[in-house]
Amino acid sequence: EAQVTQNPRYLITVTGKKLTVTCSQNMNHEYMSWYRQDPGLGLRQIYYSMNVEVTDKGDVPEGYKVSRKEKRNFPLILESPSPNQTSLYFCASSLSPPQGVYTEAFFGQGTRLTVV
Amino acid sequence: TQLLEQSPQFLSIQEGENLTVYCNSSSVFSSLQWYRQEPGEGPVLLVTVVTGGEVKKLKRLTFQFGDARKDSSLHITAAQPGDTGLYLCAGAAEGGNNDMRFGAGTRLTVKP
Numbered sequence: 001e002a003q004v005t006q007n008p009r010y011l012i013t014v015t016g017k018k019l020t021v022t023c024s025q026n027m028n029h030e031y032m033s034w035y036r037q038d039p040g041l042g043l044r045q046i047y048y049s050m051n052v053e054v055t056d057k058g059d060v061p062e063g064y065k066v067s068r069k070e071k072r073n074f075p076l077i078l079e080s081p082s083p084n085q086t087s088l089y090f091c092a093s094s095l096s097p098p099q100g101v102y103t104e105a106f107f108g109q110g111t112r113l114t115v116v
Numbered sequence: 117t118q119l120l121e122q123s124p125q126f127l128s129i130q131e132g133e134n135l136t137v138y139c140n141s142s143s144v145f146s147s148l149q150w151y152r153q154e155p156g157e158g159p160v161l162l163v164t165v166v167t168g169g170e171v172k173k174l175k176r177l178t179f180q181f182g183d184a185r186k187d188s189s190l191h192i193t194a195a196q197p198g199d200t201g202l203y204l205c206a207g208a209a210e211g212g213n214n215d216m217r218f219g220a221g222t223r224l225t226v227k228p
Binding site for chain 1: 118122125146147149151156157158159160161164204206207208210213214215216217218219220221
């Protein structure tokens with residue numbers, strides 16, 4: 001089954017404790033991205049990746065890191081989480097980037113992160 | 117300020133009514149997408165509009181892309197409770213980076 005899998009689904013952590021949210025897709029998609037979703041603000045892109053070893057900042061990259069060592073995986077790293085990073089996070093992938101032709105984004109189930 | 121402005125933010129209607137949701141921008145988009153998101157799930161694509169003036173129909177849903185490719189609308193005819201959800205428009209501005217922008221969404225509730 002074609003899917004985007006992110007883990008964990010729920011996470012409560014303390015300020016400053018490094019964490020990683022994993023994301024994996026099995027569709028051989030080139031474009032992957034991370035979003036955070038907050039009430040009234042919709043989905044805001046954190047980072048995106050056009051292909052292996054190619055990553056770029058999105059709208060709200062501060063406090064986050066990503067890596068793309070393999071095509072299928074795109075982990076999101078919070079080196080020192082803070083309470084303002086409490087949010088619902090989504091990973092997504094698409095065959096081509098948004099300016100391309102096959103732009104349908106497939107989303108994971110989401111990770112609800114709480115930083116206390 | 118959002119690159120894509122959606123209105124209304126909230127909409128509560130009775131089953132059988134019609135409604136229109138708007139997505140506006142001052143930027144030109146090569147294409148715009150509409151997604152629907154249900155609680156606890158990620159957004160799911162409904163449609164992609166590509167050509168200025170294009171109209172696409174998906175059963176009771178009609179999507180239109182503005183002639184100048186700066187705006188789009190979603191019209192639902194005879195809404196049903198199953199249409200309840202968060203509707204999001206999204207796209208990448210023409211000539212910009214390949215960063216994907218989403219509107220804040222319209223939360224639709226259809227009461228039986």
